[in-house]
Amino acid sequence: GDSVTQMEGPVTLSEEAFLTINCTYTATGYPSLFWYVQYPGEGLQLLLKATKADDKGSNKGFEATYRKETTSFHLEKGSVQVSDSAVYFCALKDTNAGKSTFGDGTTLTVKP
Amino acid sequence: NAGVTQTPKFRVLKTGQSMTLLCAQDMNHEYMYWYRQDPGMGLRLIHYSVGEGTTAKGEVPDGYNVSRLKKQNFLLGLESAAPSQTSVYFCASSEGGYTGELFFGEGSRLTVL
Numbered sequence: 601g602d603s604v605t606q607m608e609g610p611v612t613l614s615e616e617a618f619l620t621i622n623c624t625y626t627a628t629g630y631p632s633l634f635w636y637v638q639y640p641g642e643g644l645q646l647l648l649k650a651t652k653a654d655d656k657g658s659n660k661g662f663e664a665t666y667r668k669e670t671t672s673f674h675l676e677k678g679s680v681q682v683s684d685s686a687v688y689f690c691a692l693k694d695t696n697a698g699k700s701t702f703g704d705g706t707t708l709t710v711k712p
Numbered sequence: 713n714a715g716v717t718q719t720p721k722f723r724v725l726k727t728g729q730s731m732t733l734l735c736a737q738d739m740n741h742e743y744m745y746w747y748r749q750d751p752g753m754g755l756r757l758i759h760y761s762v763g764e765g766t767t768a769k770g771e772v773p774d775g776y777n778v779s780r781l782k783k784q785n786f787l788l789g790l791e792s793a794a795p796s797q798t799s800v801y802f803c804a805s806s807e808g809g810y811t812g813e814l815f816f817g818e819g820s821r822l823t824v825l
Contacts, residue, residue: 632811643716643802643816644755651811689754693810698743698762699770700814704754 602627606690606703613680613710621675621706623664623690631692633657633666633673638687638705647675647688680710714738718803718817725793725824733788733820735803743806744786745770745814746778748799755802761786762808793824 607622625633632651636644648657653668662677673690690703716737725731735744742763747755757770761780775797777789786805790797800821804814 634813636814636816641818643818644804644814645816646813649811649813691814693812695810698806698808698810698812699757699760700745702747702755704752 602631602692602694602701604690604692604701604703606688606706608704608706610707610709613708615682615710615712616679617710619675619677619680619684619708621688621690621708623673623675623703625671625673625690625692625701627671627692627694629695631694633664634691634693634700635662635664635673635675636689636691636702638689640686644689680708682710682712684708685710716803716805716815716817718801718820720820721818722821723823725790725822727794727824729793730789730791731793731822732790733801733803733822735786735788735805735817736784737786737803737805737815738784739805739815740783741805741815742783742808743812744780745804745806746776746786746788747802747804748772749802749819750799758788758801790822793822795824798822798824 635647648659650657650666745760746758759778764783803817806812
């Protein structure tokens, strides 16, 4: 079945540091890939997505590129802020009934 | 703009009690989902629905039942609550197909004593 493996956390960075959170996936078809963010006490919300190979999703300074050859969708940001502190989930959505599979989440803490 | 609304937000049950979580969405989405979130385990799909009157089992369906009598509502029931069902439950909805993102509710924290 489908699976998503995320870089283990927690991750602690200083403000303005570079962020990478690794995500790799296994899927039988051609899934869409997503990054969701969850702030404390809230539900998940979409951060960015890519629906086909070589697509780059971007939002709020975050970027991720759909790499079919390496089955990866790594999240990057050039300069993190304290407000980026949250839990980040990588997910895929397959072609079978639109079900989504999530990674375990990576907790990011950014210190001033 | 309400989006996805879950009720109740918090609930404490005793082992063996029953309860229903209600999810309502106002985006006319066909697909609706119930997930549970446990520390270190990400989100696991309990049940989902691809349209009014349909339901299907997800990854961890045992001990739960669901109903989708109206397109905008998706109910999750616990017939006989167990401590292992202590968790945070999230409802989500999406458009059909595999490119649409999920829209989540704020979550319902359930504790079973």
